[in-house]
Amino acid sequence: MxxxxxxxxxxxxxxxxxxxxxxxxxxxxxxxxxxxxxxxxxxxxxxxxxxxxxxxxxxxxxxxxxxxxxxxxxxxxxxxxxGVKGGASHTALIEVRGMIADKEMASADNIVGSLRAAFEDSKTKGVILRINSPGGSPVQSGYIYDEIRRLRAEYPAIKLYAVITDLGASGAYYIASAADQIYADKASLVGSIGVTAAGFGFVGVMEKLGVDRRVYTAGEHKAFLDPFQPPRDDEARFWQGVLETTHRQFIDSVKQGRGDRLKSAEHPELFSGLVWSGEQALQLGLIDALGNASYVAREVIGEKELVDFTVKESPFDRFAKRLGASVAEDLVMWMGFQGPSLR
Structure with a gap:
C-alpha cells in the first residue's frame, strides 16, 4: 500500500x-x-x-x-x-688470490697458516704457491715473505715454487720472490715493484659549496692527510719519504730473494713500478721459467697429485660476510685516505 x-x-x-x-x-x-x-x-x-x-x-x-x-x-x-688429505705423497697447493690484506682470503694469517700446514705434513714432497693477485698491503706481504723464508730454512728438503697465473704484481711479486723458483705463463703480468698511496681532495668542491672545514688537533701535522684541507709542501715531502722507504724495503727483499738472477744492472727500470709479460719477465730475471702448476708438480717436483692446503671460507663465513659487508669502512678509506699499498 x-x-x-x-x-x-x-x-x-x-x-x-x-x-x-x-x-x-x-x-x-x-x-x-x-x-x-x-x-x-x-x-x-x-x-x-x-x-x-x-x-x-x-x-x-x-x-x-x-x-x-x-x-x-x-x-x-x-x-x-x-682438510682430509691424501694417503700418498703429494704436492701441496696454496692459492694466493685477490687483494693481499687483513680480513681478506689472501691475508697473512690465512696464507701463513696454509704454508705451515703444508710444510708440516710428512707426505708433502713440494709446495706450490699459485698466485693471481694485484698486490696489497706491504705489511701483510712482508709477513708472508718472512714466513716463506723461515719455513724454507726449517724444511730444506721441501722446495717452494711460486706459479703466477694471470697476475703477480707488486705485493704478490714480493711474496713470490721468496720462493725457490718462480714460474709464469708467457702472457702473465709480472712485476710492478713499486708503492702507491691514494686518496681524494675535496677542497675545491667545498669552496664552491661554501663549506668550511674545522679541524682541532694536538700536533702540528696530525691531520696532514685530511682530504678536506689543502696539502702542504712540507707534509707532501714527508709522505713521499715514507713511500720511498717502503719502496726501498720492497726492493731489498726482492733482491735478497732473487739474487743474481735479476737483470737490474742492465735494466734499472725494473724497480720503477712497471709490469711485464711472463715472456719479458723471464728475460729480466723476474721469473725462472714458463709453466703452470700442473707442469711444476709433474715435471719439477715429481709428484703430480695436488692437495689443496688453502684456507677456505666455511659456508657460515661466506653467509655472514654477505650479510655484514663493511661497505662503509671501504668508502671512508677511499674518500679520505688509503695507506701504502704495493700495487
Missing amino acids: PGSIGVQMGNQLRWVNMSDEWKASAVGESDDKSWKLLEKTLLAGVQEQRRSRRWGIFFKSLTFIYLFAALALFAPLLDLQE
Missing part, C-alpha cells in the same frame, strides 16, 4: 501511513547500516591480511634462524672434510 508500512501487532498485520520525512529517515538508517556492515567487512579483511603477513614473517624468520644455526653447526664438519 503506497505511503504505508506493515506493522505486526499480535497476530494481526496492520498498515500504518508514513510521512515523507519518516520514510527518508528509515531509508537513511538502512544505508547507514549497510555502510557500517561494509566497513566491518573491509576491516575484517585487512586484519586478516595483517595476521597472515605477521605469520608469514614469523615463519620466514624461523626458517632463516634454522638455516643459520644449521650452517653454524655443520660448517666445522665441512671444514674437517675439506
Whole structure:
C-alpha cells in the first residue's frame, strides 16, 4: 500500500501511513547500516591480511634462524672434510688470490697458516704457491715473505715454487720472490715493484659549496692527510719519504730473494713500478721459467697429485660476510685516505 508500512501487532498485520520525512529517515538508517556492515567487512579483511603477513614473517624468520644455526653447526664438519688429505705423497697447493690484506682470503694469517700446514705434513714432497693477485698491503706481504723464508730454512728438503697465473704484481711479486723458483705463463703480468698511496681532495668542491672545514688537533701535522684541507709542501715531502722507504724495503727483499738472477744492472727500470709479460719477465730475471702448476708438480717436483692446503671460507663465513659487508669502512678509506699499498 503506497505511503504505508506493515506493522505486526499480535497476530494481526496492520498498515500504518508514513510521512515523507519518516520514510527518508528509515531509508537513511538502512544505508547507514549497510555502510557500517561494509566497513566491518573491509576491516575484517585487512586484519586478516595483517595476521597472515605477521605469520608469514614469523615463519620466514624461523626458517632463516634454522638455516643459520644449521650452517653454524655443520660448517666445522665441512671444514674437517675439506682438510682430509691424501694417503700418498703429494704436492701441496696454496692459492694466493685477490687483494693481499687483513680480513681478506689472501691475508697473512690465512696464507701463513696454509704454508705451515703444508710444510708440516710428512707426505708433502713440494709446495706450490699459485698466485693471481694485484698486490696489497706491504705489511701483510712482508709477513708472508718472512714466513716463506723461515719455513724454507726449517724444511730444506721441501722446495717452494711460486706459479703466477694471470697476475703477480707488486705485493704478490714480493711474496713470490721468496720462493725457490718462480714460474709464469708467457702472457702473465709480472712485476710492478713499486708503492702507491691514494686518496681524494675535496677542497675545491667545498669552496664552491661554501663549506668550511674545522679541524682541532694536538700536533702540528696530525691531520696532514685530511682530504678536506689543502696539502702542504712540507707534509707532501714527508709522505713521499715514507713511500720511498717502503719502496726501498720492497726492493731489498726482492733482491735478497732473487739474487743474481735479476737483470737490474742492465735494466734499472725494473724497480720503477712497471709490469711485464711472463715472456719479458723471464728475460729480466723476474721469473725462472714458463709453466703452470700442473707442469711444476709433474715435471719439477715429481709428484703430480695436488692437495689443496688453502684456507677456505666455511659456508657460515661466506653467509655472514654477505650479510655484514663493511661497505662503509671501504668508502671512508677511499674518500679520505688509503695507506701504502704495493700495487
